[in-house]
Each structure stands twice: as C-alpha cells, then as structure tokens.
Amino acid sequence: MAAGTAAARVVLAPPDADPTAAGDDFLIAAAAGGDGAAWTVLVDRYLGQITGHAWYMLGDPREAEDVAQEAFLRLFAKAPAWEPGGAQLKTWLYRVVVNLCIDRKRKVLPIPMAELPERPDGGAEARDRGIDIKRSVRAALDALPARQRSALVLTYYEGFTNREAGRLLGISAEAVESLLARGRRALKDALQSVHREMMGERK
C-alpha cells in the first residue's frame, strides 16, 4: 500500500470470490467500498452471536437487539478505517457489545441480592416451577455487578476461555478468574432458596 494514500486498500480476495467464504477483513473493506452483499454476509455471520451475548447480559430481547444494532452501526462507521490484520472482528464486536451492555447496566440501579424474591411469582403449580427457577436465575444474574456477569456469561454460556474473556473485557485471565469466583459465590448465595426448594422436591 502506498504510504499516505488514504484511499488505497489492501485486496484480500479476488473480487469475484464467494462472499460467504471471504475473510472478515476483506468483507469489511468491500462493505466500506459500497458492497452491500459483503455487508450482509458480515451481519449474518455475527448478528446471532452478539445478540445472544447482549441478551444474556441484559435479559431483554429488545434491549439486546438495540445493542446489536448499535454494535453493527459502529462497525459500519469504523469500516472505512478498518485495518486488515489488526483486531479480529469477532473480538472487536464482542468488546463493543460488552461495553455497551455494561454502560446500559450502569444506568439501571442493581437489585441488592438481599431483595431478590424467594420465589418471583410464588406459584405452587409444578408447571410454573420451571419458569420460577428461570426467573430466579435471571434475577440473580442481573443482580451481579456487570463485569462479574460479563465474565460468567462469556465463559459459562458462550464457551470462551478465561484468556479470551479477558481479552474481550480488557483484563488478565487471572482477573477473569477472580471475577468468576466472586460471581459464582454471589450466585450461590442468591440462589440458595431455589436450590433448597429443588432439593426439597426431590425428597
């Protein structure tokens, strides 16, 4: 690439290549150049993953979609200046989503653990019990500090290693381990009553 030529672009794949098989860097460059098909492939490749992460973090599908949309909007804006061979797109997108979710959660006062409902709806019917457990788990997750929740979601639900999660959160793997330990301890405390109930049902 000629130094100082802003418009020059590294071509990473032939123009007639199948866009679904193209690398992220090539697709971003193509999208920045006005290739709608390349943009579509990028959306399809990552929309599900980042919406899912936002849902785990926020608990609301609509909020999650807002965050995913915002992340893609930022990618759209970033595309012209994207440097091939730099950050991995997946890492970049997750990082944006993690930060957006943390920002959103900061604006909402956390629920103190002590105020979590013993049984959110108190329903006694067996068919409601599963829903209540889901709600309790959801509430306990929501009550975690954002970074603990993020670390737990990334490693437990999405299968990232501590090192990968650390890269996404901008912290070391050891710091992730610490967040996980504290988060899991808090969850155990918060879900004690649910656990007792499940144990009681089995007896």
Add this chain to the structure above:
Amino acid sequence: MNDNISQDNSRGMTDAQLDRLLDELETPPAPSDLLRARLHADPLRASPRDDAAKGGPAGTPDATGGGRFSERRALYARIAATLCLAAVVGMASWLPAPGPARDGAVARLAVPVAPFAAPAPRAWELAGNQGGSETLRTGPALSLVGGDGAAIGGIGLVQAAWSGGAGADAVDGGELDDIPLD
C-alpha cells in the same frame, strides 16, 4: 430430619449444583427477522420496536426518510432549531434590531442518503448561511476527503452543522431542502 436438611443446605451448594441451576436459564432468542432485514438493508434505520411504535411495517421510513437514528437526529435538529428560533425571537424582543445568534449555538441537520448509493454526493453547501463559521461533518458512516466536502462514499447520514454568528437565516437554513445534494 428437617434440621439435618437445613444444616446440609446451609453449607451452600457445590459448583455442579450451581451449574445445574445456571443451565435452567433458557437459551437466547434468535435475532428477529426484522432486525436482520433492517441491518441487511441499512444499519442506520430504525429498530423493529420503533417501527411498531410508528405503527408501520418494518422499514417504514419516518418523516426524515430514515429510521431510529435519523429520527433521533431530526428530533435534535428540531429542538436545536426551536431553541435558536426562540433565542432569536427573544433577542428581537429585547434588542432594538435583530442581531446575530449567540456564539456557540448549534443547529444540526440530518440528511438521509440511501445506503451504498451511487453516485455518491459530491458536494453540498449550506443555504442561507450568513456570517457563521461553517463546518461540514460526516455522518457516522460517510467518508470525506480533504476539506472541501467532496465525498468518496455515500453511505448513511450526512450531517451539516454550523455554529455561532448566524441569525434567522441560519434557522431557515436548517430546513433539509436547503441543503442540496448533487
């Protein structure tokens, strides 16, 4: 017996028991088709929720021709224009003759440009700009080269903003029609 159970439970749950509870959480829902279609077409357009709020189908353009983001910017533009107008009217009532708007007043416009449009807008100018320091800024997805506003990409929103030193004409200049794109 109950005491024994209570004592057992008070020791807390094991990691495996916590994992079992965490597994109870449902899997995340897939992104809606509306969002996917919207992002395919134009990431700057409104979310499905906003479409529903507008009572229209997915992709229904709002008055600005865009969606949630342009709608928000249009709202800001309206607020800014209203404030500028109020400032001008207020000053007109206190001063013997109309004077310039206070320094730092900003009007922001949002002009929707179809995604991946060709040809890209090459130049535009602010109409009715009198005496203000004029700045042209790119929207979040538009690339400009040089200082003359010549576009090399026509994606997304074009924002035009100016600040200070403009009077009633500048407010009039805030109308979208007064910013030619060619």
